[in-house]
Amino acid sequence: MSPDLSGAERRIFAAAAEAIIGEPVGDDVVDAALPFIRGLPAADRALLGLLLRMLEYGAPLRTGRRLTRQSRDRRERYLRGWERSRLALRRQGLASLKALAALAYYGRDAAWGEVGYDGPWLGRVDVAVLAAPDLAAGVVRGRELRSDLRLRAQACVIGTGAGGAAALARLAERGIDVVAVEAGGHFTAADFTQRELDMLPRLFQGAGLRATSDKAIAILQGAGLGGSTLHNTGLVCPTPPGIAGRWRSEHGFPLEGMVLDRYLAEAMDALHAVPIPPERVNPSNEALRRGAQALGWQHRIALHNRSECCGCGYCMLGCAYNRKHNAALTFLPRAVAAGARILADARALRIEGRAGARRVVCELMDGNGQPTGQRATIEAPLVLVAAGALDTPALLRRSGLGNGRVGHGLRLHPSAVVAAVFTRNVEAWRGLPQAVLVEEFAQFLERSDGRGGFLIIAAAAWPGMTAALVPGIGAPHRALMREYPRFASAAVLVHDETAGRVDVARDGRPIARYWPGREDREELRRGVHALARLYLAAGAQRVHLPYADAPPVRTEAELDSALAQARAAPHRLSLSSVHPQGTCPLGARRHKSAVDPHGALWGERGIFVCDTSVFPTSVGVPPQVTTMAVAAATADYSVDERQ
Numbered sequence: 001m002s003p004d005l006s007g008a009e010r011r012i013f014a015a016a017a018e019a020i021i022g023e024p025v026g027d028d029v030v031d032a033a034l035p036f037i038r039g040l041p042a043a044d045r046a047l048l049g050l051l052l053r054m055l056e057y058g059a060p061l062r063t064g065r066r067l068t069r070q071s072r073d074r075r076e077r078y079l080r081g082w083e084r085s086r087l088a089l090r091r092q093g094l095a096s097l098k099a100l101a102a103l104a105y106y107g108r109d110a111a112w113g114e115v116g117y118d119g120p121w122l123g124r125v126d127v128a129v130l131a132a133p134d135l136a137a138g139v140v141r142g143r144e145l146r147s148d149l150r151l152r153a154q155a156c157v158i159g160t161g162a163g164g165a166a167a168l169a170r171l172a173e174r175g176i177d178v179v180a181v182e183a184g185g186h187f188t189a190a191d192f193t194q195r196e197l198d199m200l201p202r203l204f205q206g207a208g209l210r211a212t213s214d215k216a217i218a219i220l221q222g223a224g225l226g227g228s229t230l231h232n233t234g235l236v237c238p239t240p241p242g243i244a245g246r247w248r249s250e251h252g253f254p255l256e257g258m259v260l261d262r263y264l265a266e267a268m269d270a271l272h273a274v275p276i277p278p279e280r281v282n283p284s285n286e287a288l289r290r291g292a293q294a295l296g297w298q299h300r301i302a303l304h305n306r307s308e309c310c311g312c313g314y315c316m317l318g319c320a321y322n323r324k325h326n327a328a329l330t331f332l333p334r335a336v337a338a339g340a341r342i343l344a345d346a347r348a349l350r351i352e353g354r355a356g357a358r359r360v361v362c363e364l365m366d367g368n369g370q371p372t373g374q375r376a377t378i379e380a381p382l383v384l385v386a387a388g389a390l391d392t393p394a395l396l397r398r399s400g401l402g403n404g405r406v407g408h409g410l411r412l413h414p415s416a417v418v419a420a421v422f423t424r425n426v427e428a429w430r431g432l433p434q435a436v437l438v439e440e441f442a443q444f445l446e447r448s449d450g451r452g453g454f455l456i457i458a459a460a461a462w463p464g465m466t467a468a469l470v471p472g473i474g475a476p477h478r479a480l481m482r483e484y485p486r487f488a489s490a491a492v493l494v495h496d497e498t499a500g501r502v503d504v505a506r507d508g509r510p511i512a513r514y515w516p517g518r519e520d521r522e523e524l525r526r527g528v529h530a531l532a533r534l535y536l537a538a539g540a541q542r543v544h545l546p547y548a549d550a551p552p553v554r555t556e557a558e559l560d561s562a563l564a565q566a567r568a569a570p571h572r573l574s575l576s577s578v579h580p581q582g583t584c585p586l587g588a589r590r591h592k593s594a595v596d597p598h599g600a601l602w603g604e605r606g607i608f609v610c611d612t613s614v615f616p617t618s619v620g621v622p623p624q625v626t627t628m629a630v631a632a633a634t635a636d637y638s639v640d641e642r643q
């Protein structure tokens with residue numbers, strides 16, 4: 001099936017999008033959806049075609065007319081039936097269409113005036129781009145190669161995000177001849193346009209539409225040199241002592257005391273971690289601080305990895321001014337300076353060969369993330385896999401490597417977003433997106449067994465992503481979007497105990513299966529209650545809850561009654577994840593873990609895992625620093641073991 005829409009599909013999509021958004025939808029909106037649709041895996045693209053046909057030809061059964069021949073009001077009523085349907089598949093279909101329509105409609109410059117968004121700084125606010133280390137000498141772009149490539153090295157690192165970049169720098173600085181392969185492209189500040197329509201398809205896996213198998217939980221993960229650190233929001237949080245203690249006592253995690261502190265300190269130094277100055281807290285984060293203060297709740301301003309930040313707010317779309325110290329500006333230049341070679345646009349398909357003679361076989365990708373037909377093969381006795389918590393287990397399983405625990409243990413830090421409408425403008429899209437951490441309910445930070453609780457952190461806020469998260473469709477959704485400048489929103493981020501899993505589809509892509517278990521759902525409800533109370537205490541006029549059937553609330557009494565009726569089923573409770581982890585858990589017992597405590601894949605000499613996959617439980621806090629520390633330790637061990 002063609003990744004683009006046929007003429008009929010375009011018409012049906014436009015008709016549905018119009019009813020969802022509550023505004024006329026022209027060709028420009030349909031065109032804006034195409035980069036997202038092209039980023040869908042083939043199976044999801046086929047499902048989209050089926051969904052559009054079901055909408056068009058199923059409509060007459062209920063309404064007597066095809067979807068495209070109904071008035072907008074009628075279409076809106078029909079789609080509301082899907083939104084509230086008892087059939088999870090209908091709710092799923094509607095949710096997928098809503099995400100596409102919201103991103104395409106509100107991602108366009110033409111829609112910004114309608115919602116009071118003042119748009120990117122580039123081209124209108126003068127901010128200097130800081131000089132950055134030049135990676136060019138060490139990077140080959142797969143998209144520019146016209147023939148197959150064969151390289152030999154002592155080690156190959158797969159993926160260059162938080163884990164891969166830290167491991168690569170460590171190996172190179174220890175004198176190992178190492179090659180890294182990265183599925184995404186090599187982006188620099190000049191590529192970051194501060195526009196959702198450009199950057200989500202470029203920087204995020206699946207064009208930003210990756211999700212669990214039933215599409216009930218959006219999973220954001222990065223692609224490109226630097227991985228998810230390219231677009232992350234810059235919070236720096238060392239591993240909580242209780243979590244490290246739990247990993248040690250229950251799973252044999254080898255880093256303790258001063259050794260762990262040293263690896264964490266090295267990661268934080270590399271990131272130039274510093275406290276966020278209190279005067280840099282933006283109005284959206286200020287609302288969190290105000291509410292927490294009013295209720296006497298524990299909160300603090302976090303550390304971050306920015307210098308000379310101008311507060312444009314676009315960190316999640318890539319920093320156009322080189323002011324966020326992501327892995328592509330820190331670890332990768334160090335690695336290249338020490339002699340590492342990096343192959344961008346190279347997606348590892350599988351690891352072949354036997355111990356001592358491994359081959360990493362990659363397909364090369366073009367600028368649109370499609371295979372060019374060329375291959376690259378890296379021959380190396382040592383392989384470190386850091387393709388992220390979904391792609392690492394998928395790659396190992398495609399390669400027939402590892403035991404039955406590979407893919408098991410998925411944690412998501414499932415996040416429910418609560419949105420508050422204030423009487424004054426908040427303009428949450430401007431300034432540092434995340435600064436205040438509400439830790440009142442994060443028991444895992446205090447408890448020696450590292451269990452229980454959740455964090456509250458501000459959520460990202462451009463028009464397209466906001467429209468995808470804002471509840472409802474049609475006229476109510478449109479009315480809410482007109483209040484966009486007065487929104488603040490934050491996420492309840494649960495330290496989850498639910499263990500999901502990653503399977504591999506027939507076409508080789510990862511399939512994440514996860515829905516929070518009863519206790520985590522209860523924790524989410526407690527968190528939503530707490531966050532809504534906090535916003536009311538901060539002076540919010542109205543608070544919108546992430547449960548589809550919950551009305552907006554204005555008082556604590558309304559909140560209690562709304563939550564009493566709320567159902568936490570897929571597509572009734574809106575959830576997302578930016579921290580997938582735990583899919584190749586480390587452990588001392590091989591029948592309960594995928595890798596040993598040092599990250600070595602059980603039963604396979606010379607293959608290590610060094611990304612968030614190895615966490616044996618949820619880490620509770622934003623994971624970049626823990627990932628970098630663990631990856632550097634794994635790289636050290638992999639070298640020491642060979643000597």
Ligand SMILES: Cc1cc2nc3c(=O)[nH]c(=O)nc-3n(C[C@H](O)[C@H](O)[C@H](O)COP(=O)(O)OP(=O)(O)OC[C@H]3O[C@@H](n4cnc5c(N)ncnc54)[C@H](O)[C@@H]3O)c2cc1C
Pocket residue numbers: 158159160161162163164181182183184220221222223224225226227228229231232233234235236237316346347348349386387388389391392395578579580610611612613621622623624625627
């Ligand atoms: C929106 C967002 C905001 C975040 N904010 C924060 C924050 O403020 N603080 C914090 O600590 N953490 C934050 N995180 C999380 C943090 O960035 C990640 O947890 C961390 O980067 C994970 O590291 P990783 O090495 O496991 O994977 P990643 O950093 O995701 O890197 C994996 C890399 O592997 C590549 N890859 C995948 N498959 C293949 C393949 N087959 N072959 C070759 N390469 C492949 C990918 O393209 C990617 O570049 C955020 C994440 C997101 C999505």
Ligand code: SF4
Pocket residue numbers: 306309310311312313314315316318319320321322323324431432
């Ligand atoms: S707010 Fe983010 S994107 Fe903007 S300058 Fe600071 S680090 Fe860069």
